[in-house]
Every structure is written in C-alpha cells, then in structure tokens.
Amino acid sequence: MDWPRAKVLLLVAFAVLDLSLGFLWFSYRSERLSRAAVPLPELAGEVKDNLAEAGIVLLGGVPAPEEIPAEMRRLRVKPWPPDAEELTRAFFPEGAQSTAWPGSDAGNGDPAGKSFRHGAERLTVLARGLVFYERGDLALGGGVETIMDADVARSLADAFLKGAGLGSSLGEPDLVAVGGEALPAYQVMYFQHYEGWPVFSGYTVVEVVPGGVRALEQLWVKPQGFVGPRRPVIPYEQALVNLAAALRADGNGERLLVEKVSLGYFSRSDPSAREWEAWPVWRVHTRGGLDYYVNAYTGFLDRDERQEEATDDQAFD
Amino acid sequence: MNGERVKSVLLVILVAASLVLSAGLWLGNPIRPVVRDASGYLAEGSGPAPDLAGLLAPRSLVVHDQGRHFLINDPTSRAYRDLWSAVRQVLSLEVTDVLQDAGADSAELAALRREGTGIEALLPVELSYQDWLSVWGARVKGRSRAASSPVQRFVLFPRAEGQVTVFLGGSRGRVRAVVVGGGDQLSRALGQADVTHWPAREASDRFAILRFPSAFYVPADPLDLRSYEVLGENLDRERLAATFFADLGVIPRTFTRQGSVFYTDGQQGLLVTPSGEVDYRRPPVASPRQRVSILEGIRHANDFVSLHGGWPPGTRLAAARKATPQAAPPEGRMEPGYRFQYTYPLGPYPVAGGLEVVISSDGTVSGYSRIVKDPGRQGSRQALMGAEEALAVLDAAVPEIFGPERRELRVLDIYPGYVLTRSGRVTLRPVWFVEVEGPARVAVDSLNGRVYAGGDAGVGG
Numbered sequence: 001m002d003w004p005r006a007k008v009l010l011l012v013a014f015a016v017l018d019l020s021l022g023f024l025w026f027s028y029r030s031e032r033l034s035r036a037a038v039p040l041p042e043l044a045g046e047v048k049d050n051l052a053e054a055g056i057v058l059l060g061g062v063p064a065p066e067e068i069p070a071e072m073r074r075l076r077v078k079p080w081p082p083d084a085e086e087l088t089r090a091f092f093p094e095g096a097q098s099t100a101w102p103g104s105d106a107g108n109g110d111p112a113g114k115s116f117r118h119g120a121e122r123l124t125v126l127a128r129g130l131v132f133y134e135r136g137d138l139a140l141g142g143g144v145e146t147i148m149d150a151d152v153a154r155s156l157a158d159a160f161l162k163g164a165g166l167g168s169s170l171g172e173p174d175l176v177a178v179g180g181e182a183l184p185a186y187q188v189m190y191f192q193h194y195e196g197w198p199v200f201s202g203y204t205v206v207e208v209v210p211g212g213v214r215a216l217e218q219l220w221v222k223p224q225g226f227v228g229p230r231r232p233v234i235p236y237e238q239a240l241v242n243l244a245a246a247l248r249a250d251g252n253g254e255r256l257l258v259e260k261v262s263l264g265y266f267s268r269s270d271p272s273a274r275e276w277e278a279w280p281v282w283r284v285h286t287r288g289g290l291d292y293y294v295n296a297y298t299g300f301l302d303r304d305e306r307q308e309e310a311t312d313d314q315a316f317d
Numbered sequence: 318m319n320g321e322r323v324k325s326v327l328l329v330i331l332v333a334a335s336l337v338l339s340a341g342l343w344l345g346n347p348i349r350p351v352v353r354d355a356s357g358y359l360a361e362g363s364g365p366a367p368d369l370a371g372l373l374a375p376r377s378l379v380v381h382d383q384g385r386h387f388l389i390n391d392p393t394s395r396a397y398r399d400l401w402s403a404v405r406q407v408l409s410l411e412v413t414d415v416l417q418d419a420g421a422d423s424a425e426l427a428a429l430r431r432e433g434t435g436i437e438a439l440l441p442v443e444l445s446y447q448d449w450l451s452v453w454g455a456r457v458k459g460r461s462r463a464a465s466s467p468v469q470r471f472v473l474f475p476r477a478e479g480q481v482t483v484f485l486g487g488s489r490g491r492v493r494a495v496v497v498g499g500g501d502q503l504s505r506a507l508g509q510a511d512v513t514h515w516p517a518r519e520a521s522d523r524f525a526i527l528r529f530p531s532a533f534y535v536p537a538d539p540l541d542l543r544s545y546e547v548l549g550e551n552l553d554r555e556r557l558a559a560t561f562f563a564d565l566g567v568i569p570r571t572f573t574r575q576g577s578v579f580y581t582d583g584q585q586g587l588l589v590t591p592s593g594e595v596d597y598r599r600p601p602v603a604s605p606r607q608r609v610s611i612l613e614g615i616r617h618a619n620d621f622v623s624l625h626g627g628w629p630p631g632t633r634l635a636a637a638r639k640a641t642p643q644a645a646p647p648e649g650r651m652e653p654g655y656r657f658q659y660t661y662p663l664g665p666y667p668v669a670g671g672l673e674v675v676i677s678s679d680g681t682v683s684g685y686s687r688i689v690k691d692p693g694r695q696g697s698r699q700a701l702m703g704a705e706e707a708l709a710v711l712d713a714a715v716p717e718i719f720g721p722e723r724r725e726l727r728v729l730d731i732y733p734g735y736v737l738t739r740s741g742r743v744t745l746r747p748v749w750f751v752e753v754e755g756p757a758r759v760a761v762d763s764l765n766g767r768v769y770a771g772g773d774a775g776v777g778g
Contacts, residue, residue, distance in 0.1 A: 007324045014331035021338035074569055229566040270571055277569035297567035300583045 051237060054244045055255045059287065062236060062261045071230035072280040072296065075194065075265045077201065079273070080222040084114045084125040090164045091133065092118040128271035133216035138209055148210050150175045153186035157206040160213040161190070171198060174260065176289035178207070185209040187289065191264070194223040198264030200283055200293065219269060227277065231297055236261050239282035239294040246301040260285040266293045266302060357624030358560045360593075360689065361551045364630060366623040369452050369615070372634050373444075375401065376667065377732055379437040379534050380512050381430050381474075388517035388534050390732055391665030392631070396510045403506035404438055404473060407481055407499035409450060411459035416482075416494040423492055426472060426484050430519075430532055434507060435474035439533075439730055442637040443469040443488045446495075448612050459497075466493045469729075470531070475500040475507075488729065488756055490530035520705060520731065524712040528727050535704035540733050542666060542701060542747035542763060547690035547737070549592030552626070554578060560625050561587050561597060592743070595626065595687040601654065601677040608652040608678040611637055618657045618674040621682045629661040629689050632672065636758055640675050640684075652678035660734065663692055667734040668745060669760070688737055692745060704731050707749035707761040714768045718759065727754040736760050736769055 051058060088096055096116040112127040120137040124130075153175060161170070170190035178185050185208065192202030199221060207215040234242075244256055262285075267278035280296035293302040359365070366372075377390040378400055389397045429435060440449075447457050447464040449471075457464040463485060470486035479500040485493045516537040522529050558580050559565045571579040576591035585599035609617065615634065622628060640656040654677040660667030668690075675684030702710075708731065715726050730752040735745040748760035748769065760769040 004321060004324075007321070007328060011324060011328055011331065014328065014335055018331055018334045018338060021335060021342065025338055025341055074567075231564065231566045267569060270573075272573055273571045274574045276571035279567070279569045295583065297564075298582060302583060 051240055054241050055248075055253070056240050056244050057255055057257050058240075058261075059257055059259050063263060068236070068263060069233065071232050073226040073230055074228040074280075075197075075199065075278040076224040076227045076275055077199070077221040077267065077278055078224055078275050079129050079269070079271065080202070080220040081127060081129045082125055082131055082218075082220070084116075087125060087131065087164070088116045088123060090166075091123050092116060092121070094118065096123070129219050129221075129269070131216070131218040133213075135212070135214050138211050138214040148186070148208070150177070150186060153188060153208040156208045156212060157186075157188035157190075160206060160216075161204065166204060166218070170204060174285055178289070185214070192220055192223075194265070198262060198283070199223060199278060200264050200266045200281065200291075201269055201278055221267075221269065221278075224275065233263070233280050233296040234282075234299050236263070236282050238299060239296065240284065242299040243284055243292050243294050243301055256284075257287040258284055259287050263296065268302075357627070358553070358556045359627035360553075360557070362629065362691070363627030363689070366619050366628055367632065369619070370405075370454075372619065372632065373441060373452055373615070374633060375438040375440050376633070376635070377439050378404075379439070379517065380507065380510070381433060381435050381437075382507075383432060383434055386430075386517045386519065386534050387512040387515045388536055389512060389515045391515075392633075392662070393665065394514075396512050396515075400436060400506055400510050400512075401438065403503055404436060404471065405453050407473060407497060407503050408471065408483065409453060409455035409458075410497040410499045412457060412461070412463065412495045412497055413459055413480070414496040415460050415462045416496065423484075423494075426492060426494075427532065429474045429482075430472075433474050434504070435472065436503070436507060437473075438471045440469050440471070441634045442611065442615075443467050444612060446485055448610075452612070460495070463493055463495050473503060475504045486531060489754075490727070492531075520708065524708060526715045526724065526726050527708060527712045528725050530727050531729070533728075533730050535731060536733070539703065540701055540747075540763075542733060542735070544696035544747060544764065545663070545692040545735075545745040546694045546696075547743050547745055548693045549590075549594070550687075550689040550691075552589060552593045552595070554589045557589065557595065557626060558587055561585065593689065595685065597625075597682075597685040599683050601681075601683040608654075609676075609680040611655060614655045614676050614680060615657060617676055617680040618655075618682065621674060621685065622659075622672070622687075625685065626687050626689075629672075631662040632659050633661075633667065634658075635660040635667060635669060636752075636756070638756065654678045654683065656684075661689065663735055663745060666747075667732075667750075668737065669734060669750065669758075670737040688743075690737065690743065690745065696744075701747060701763040702749075702761075702766065704733075704749055707731065707763065707766075708751070710761050710766045711751055711759060711768060718768060718770045729753060729756070733763070734760075738769075 088098070096118040098114055098116045100112075100114045102112050114125050116123045116125075121133070121135050124132040126132075154173065157173070171193045173188045173190040176187045176189070178187050188206045188208060190204045190206075192199040202220040204216065204218040204220075206213055240256075240258065240261070247253075247256065260283075262283050264281060264283060265278035266281040266283070267276055270276050281293040281302065282296050284292040284294065286292070294300070295302060374392060377388055378397055380387040380389065380400070389400070391397060444452070444467070445464065446466045446468050447461075449468055450456050466485045467487040468485045469488045470484075472484035472486060472492075474482050474484075476482055476496075477500075479498060481497050481500045481503055483495050483497055485495065517534040518537045519532050520529065520535045555565065558568070558578075562568050562580065562582060562585075565580075568580050568582055571581075573579065578589050580587045580589075585597065588594075588596045615637070634657060636658045638656045638658070640654045654675060657674045657676070658669065659672035659674075660669050661671055662668065671688045671690065673684070673686045674682060677683050708728070715723055719726060728751060730750075732750050734748060734750050736748050738744055738746050747763040749763055751759050751761065753759065757770075761767075762769070
C-alpha cells in the first residue's frame with residue numbers, strides 16, 4: 001500500500017472535515033449568544049422605549065446582563081412537609097394546645113393536618129406542606145397605631161422569621177403595601193433559593209401590621225438538583241412583551257407597571273406527586289403585588305394562584 | 318522521512334480535532350436543533366397504520382340462506398375474508414338502477430331476509446355510499462343519485478339476470494336500494510363460503526322499552542368468552558413523549574406517587590402510567606367556519622395514532638361520535654369535532670375502551686387515550702348470558718341510564734366483545750355490546766349483568 005499517498009489523502013479529508021465541524025461549532029455558538037442577547041447598559045434607554053410601546057413601564061429592578069445565563073436546566077423538587085412539632089416549639093416555646101385531623105382520601109379533599117393554639121395565636125400545619133400562622137389580636141386595621149414603613153415592616157418580618165428558625169435559605173423579599181394610608185400593613189414575600197437561584201414555588205409570606213406580624217403563610221419545596229439538557233432562555237424584554245400580549249388577549253389593555261423582573265424557577269406544587277420539575281421563568285412583579293411568571297424557555301405565561309388582587313390604580317395605569 | 322513524520326503528526330492532530338469537535342457538537346451544543354420526532358414512535362407489538370379499508374371493515378357479516386342465518390364476527394376467518402372481498406367487488410360495479418326510497422326497513426327487505434339468499438355487512442360508522450367506495454379505492458359508477466345516501470349497513474341479495482339488489486341502510490333505519498351487476502359472482506361466493514360455524518337467529522322483539530327498527534341477528538350457540546387479567550403495554554415513555562413535544566428538554570415532568578409521569582408545556586398535557594396507559598389532552602382549536610368531514614377526520618386520527626404509539630394488530634374503528642368541545646373559544650361558538658373509538662381484537666372479539674382519539678372541527682387532535690393490554694392470566698370458564706338475556710337486562714336498566722322519562726330506545730345491533738374495567742386490577746370483561754340510537758353504545762357484562770354506559774370502560778356516546 002502506498003502509505004505516503006494515503007496519508008496525504010487522509011490529511012486532506014480530515015482537514016476538510018475539521019473545517020466543516022469548526023464552522024458548525026462556531027455558528028452554533030454565535031447563535032447561542034445572539035439568542036440570549038441582553039442589552040448593554042448603554043442600550044437600556046432604547047429598551048425602555050421599546051417596552052413602552054408595548055404598554056410596559058419599567059419602574060426598575062431588571063437583572064444585570066452578567067447575571068443572566070444563556071441556557072438553563074430544569075430543577076427537580078420534592079414536597080417538603082415541615083416538622084410540625086419542631087415548628088410548634090419555635091413558634092410557641094411555652095407550649096400550645098394541639099388538634100389533629102386525618103384529612104380526606106378524596107382526590108381534592110381536605111389534607112390531613114395539625115393545629116396548635118397559644119392564646120390568640122394559631123399555627124396550622126397541613127400534611128402537604130402548607131403552614132399558616134395567625135395572630136387574632138392583631139387584626140388588620142387594629143392594634144397599636146405605630147407609624148410603619150416598608151423598612152420597619154421588613155425588619156419585623158426578618159426578626160419574626162429568625163425567631164422561628166425559618167429565614168436561613170430565603171433571599172431578598174418583595175414588599176407589597178396592603179393596608180391604607182391611615183393603617184399601613186405590608187405583605188413581605190420571601191422565596192427559597194437554590195444554588196443562587198430563586199425558587200418561586202417555595203415561599204414565605206409574612207403579613208406585618210402596626211404591632212407585629214399578624215399572619216404567615218409558607219410552602220417550601222425541597223430541590224433535588226438540576227436535570228435535563230441546557231436550553232436557551234429568552235431575554236427578559238421578550239418575556240415582558242409576551243406578557244403584555246397575553247394580558248391584552250385576556251382583555252387587559254392597560255399599561256403594565258413593572259417594579260421588578262427576576263429570573264428563577266417556578267412550578268405548581270402538586271401534593272399528589274412524589275417529585276416534580278420546575279422550569280426557568282421570568283418573574284414579573286408589578287406595582288400592587290401582582291406576580292406573573294413567563295416561561296423562560298417558551299415565553300408562555302403561567303399564572304401564580306396565590307397572587308394578590310391588585311388595587312385598581314396600582315398595577316395598571 | 319522527516320516529511321513523513323510531520324505528516325503523521327499532523328494527521329493525528331486532525332483526527333483528534335475532529336473527535337473533539339464532534340463531541341462538542343453532539344454533547345455540548347446547547348442549541349443543537351431539536352425537532353419533534355417526525356418519524357413517530359411505535360410501541361412494542363404495534364405497527365404502522367392499517368389501510369383505511371381494513372380499519373373500517375365490518376364488525377360482522379350476516380349470511381341469509383333461505384331461512385337460515387349465520388353471523389360471522391371473526392374477521393380473521395376465511396369465510397369473512399372471502400365474503401367481504403366479494404361484497405366490495407360487487408359494490409364497486411356500475412349502478413344500473415336506483416329504486417324508490419324503501420323507507421324504514423322495507424317489507425321487501427324483511428321478506429328477503431326471511432326467505433332469500435344474501436349477505437349483510439354491518440359497518441362501524443355511517444358514511445355516504447360514495448365515501449364507502451372511496452375507502453375501497455372506487456367510486457359510484459352509473460346512476461349516482463344514491464351516491465350521498467348515508468350507509469351503515471349494506472344488504473345484498475342476488476336477483477335474476479345476474480344482478481344484485483343492494484340495500485343502503487342508514488343509522489336511523491331508513492333504507493334506499495340500488496341495483497348493480499355481479500349477481501353470479503356474489504352467488505358463487507355465498508355458495509362456497511363455509512359459514513356453518515356461526516349459526517345465528519333473529520333477535521326477538523319482546524321488550525318493554527327496546528325497539529328494533531331493523532332486524533338483527535344474534536349467535537344461536539353459546540359463546541366461549543372468558544375474563545382475563547391484563548398485562549400492560551411496554552412503552553418507552555421518553556420516546557413516546559418526544560413525539561408530542563417539539564423539544565422534550567424544556568418540558569417539566571411531574572412524577573406521581575403511583576409511578577406515572579405527567580408532561581406539560583402549559584398548553585398540552587401527556588400522562589403515561591407505569592402500566593403503559595397514555596392520556597393526552599390539548600385545548601381544542603377553534604375553527605368556526607371549518608369542519609372536516611368524518612372521513613377526513615378519520616384520516617387525521619389515523620395519522621396521529623401512527624406517530625404516537627402505533628396500531629395494535631387488528632385494530633378497527635368501532636364508532637365515531639360527535640365531540641362537543643369542553644370550552645368555547647374566545648371568539649364564540651365552536652363546531653363539534655369527532656370522537657373516534659377503536660377496538661383491537663382478543664381472538665375474534667373486539668376489546669373496547671383501549672384506543673380513542675378526539676379531534677377538533679379542523680382535524681387537529683385534542684384528545685388521545687391509549688390503553689393497550691395483552692391478555693394475561695385467564696379467568697375460569699363461567700356460564701355466559703345469551704344475547705337476548707343481555708337485551709332483557711338493558712331493557713330493565715334503560716330508565717336508570719337514559720332517564721325515567723325514556724319510553725322507547727331503538728337498538729341497532731348487538732355483538733360480543735370485551736371491555737377494560739378497573740376494580741383494583743385491570744381486567745378484560747366479556748360483554749355484549751349494544752349499539753343504540755344516538756348513536757351510542759352500552760355494554761352488558763356477560764358474567765354478572767352489570768351495564769357499562771357513557772365513559773365507563775370506554776363505551777357509550
């Protein structure tokens with residue numbers, strides 16, 4: 001066999017092959033970067049103009065370009081039912097009266113749970129992981145007439161969670177004013193975090209009134225790790241435009257006042273499931289407390305069942 | 318030599334580079350184009366679509382021979398194949414005459430059934446005469462006035478001079494008749510077919526509520542059907558899911574405590590159980606001005622099943638019902654689509670409740686359920702009730718099923734088969750299927766007399 005000649009032929013063949021593969025590889029990489037393109041700071045003004053045309057007003061709080069990955073994976077989570085006894089000891093160190101019920105076996109029947117009372121306070125822990133706390137002597141609109149602002153509300157909420165041993169994996173909260181001018185109250189909403197990413201399916205909402213924490217609702221999930229292949233995520237501007245279009249299709253043509261846009265994970269909790277997966281979403285937090293979740297893979301809108309009713313003149317303009 | 322060594326080193330480098338670049342493209346490229354698996358997925362044991370003629374073949378043939386009757390419900394038997402082939406050939410011949418509208422089950426037809434020699438083909442759906450011929454690759458030739466006649470039953474009797482009277486029976490009992498050639502051909506086929514294994518008699522009309530607009534026939538001998546426990550279909554869940562979603566990588570899964578997996582992209586949802594049951598739903602598409610014909614709908618459904626699991630051997634279309642959309646589109650009223658219910662055989666008998674496709678008015682699939690089971694452990698032999706006994710059970714149950722004000726219920730046909738039932742384990746229960754006006758189908762358990770109706774075990778309209 002004429003090896004020298006064969007080598008030349010092979011060299012040519014592999015050189016052509018490598019050029020083709022290299023061209024493909026770089027073209028995919030370029031497409032990946034262009035698909036995940038985010039505006040440079042100097043283009044922020046242009047972005048705002050474009051969004052305004054779509055009826056979206058950015059009041060602040062968009063992620064910096066370096067914080068946004070080009071691709072993300074799905075996140076697998078499990079239910080995380082709390083230890084009711086441990087919670088009770090944290091909330092009521094002096095002890096509490098308890099009541100338990102077995103729940104219904106019907107598909108959508110009441111879940112099993114336990115309830116604990118201590119004076120005017122009540123803590124309810126449901127088998128599927130929901131925790132409710134309420135303090136009956138601090139009704140909204142009642143209690144001490146203490147001047148309270150968002151910072152004070154945040155401090156009260158943080159202190160309450162710390163005291164109950166609940167604050168360690170929660171990030172920066174969102175605050176929504178729910179009371180009136182004369183008797184302010186705030187809902188302080190925290191989300192779980194996993195490896196730096198907010199997991200919007202796991203939350204703690206604390207209602208703070210003058211005098212202290214009036215109520216708390218919590219549902220946590222247990223992240224199991226990232227799964228599946230990496231897939232590109234859409235830019236937040238596209239998510240906002242899709243959101244505006246979806247709302248218009250629902251008959252809401254008002255301007256959308258966006259206070260904050262953040263990237264994280266979202267899923268609907270499923271008490272009947274053993275595990276489920278959360279997907280990357282753009283969370284759009286609007287003035288007045290309405291939250292929208294736009295699937296960061298597909299751009300479709302998910303709605304969060306627990307979102308608050310917006311006041312007429314707050315989320316929309 | 319130095320030159321050769323350089324070439325060798327360069328070759329090694331280029332080969333290594335090609336391996337690295339290939340690995341980078343296959344394993345690391347995040348936006349490698351991902352498309353829905355256009356070739357589809359065939360479950361183990363299932364195959365590509367049967368031809369339309371096979372899918373729409375009659376569930377039974379009735380042969381009349383001068384007062385004796387034979388009911389052939391085994392489509393794998395030679396008698397069935399030969400006779401059905403002969404019937405199709407005759408039906409494809411030129412129409413030489415169109416007789417008067419015979420009204421509801423004419424006296425002439427009744428007399429022929431009692432005394433003549435002929436054959437009836439009971440079909441799973443009602444299509445026009447022309448559509449039936451198009452299914453067989455033919456068209457109405459000659460006098461075409463009867464081309465649009467609705468047909469769910471062909472009744473053929475050879476007559477003098479080598480002709481055949483063909484009665485075109487619709488689901489509402491009205492009958493039209495045409496005359497074609499091929500009388501000698503049909504007579505020969507009838508004479509040669511060995512049908513003695515399937516003696517039948519006409520069901521007697523003695524019920525309080527049930528009425529029979531057209532004669533029909535039941536097996537004269539007891540049937541041997543047993544119940545079975547079932548084995549699930551062995552599905553590759555991810556490969557099946559890949560046929561529904563453009564990019565499975567972006568689809569979150571939910572894993573239930575029972576071991577099922579649910580996939581959804583927020584628009585469509587797919588549930589696959591550990592025993593291989595499949596349930597798929599998507600919102601129906603609104604097309605107020607467009608509605609596909611039933612035959613076009615059947616073709617759309619066929620294409621869909623072919624890509625999403627495939628066809629168990631011997632599958633046939635059992636029924637086509639109107640499917641009213643659950644939710645109206647924002648723009649208003651929506652045309653109803655179709656619900657196609659299929660059966661696959663267990664021996665000669667059909668199993669119902671295993672395969673169903675719902676399509677919107679524009680032909681897109683909005684629902685698909687697939688429960689394909691292989692028979693496992695057989696139940697012991699038990700005495701089965703006869704067809705007339707099953708009709709008596711149904712007669713007594715009509716007020717409960719159809720409402721206490723129902724005074725009359727027209728029965729179109731009765732035939733044996735199986736339904737899938739869930740009572741702890743999934744079993745195949747032997748039943749008598751009864752086709753009634755609506756159209757709708759109920760089933761009477763041949764062992765315990767329980768009546769299945771509506772969505773219960775996949776029967777009903």
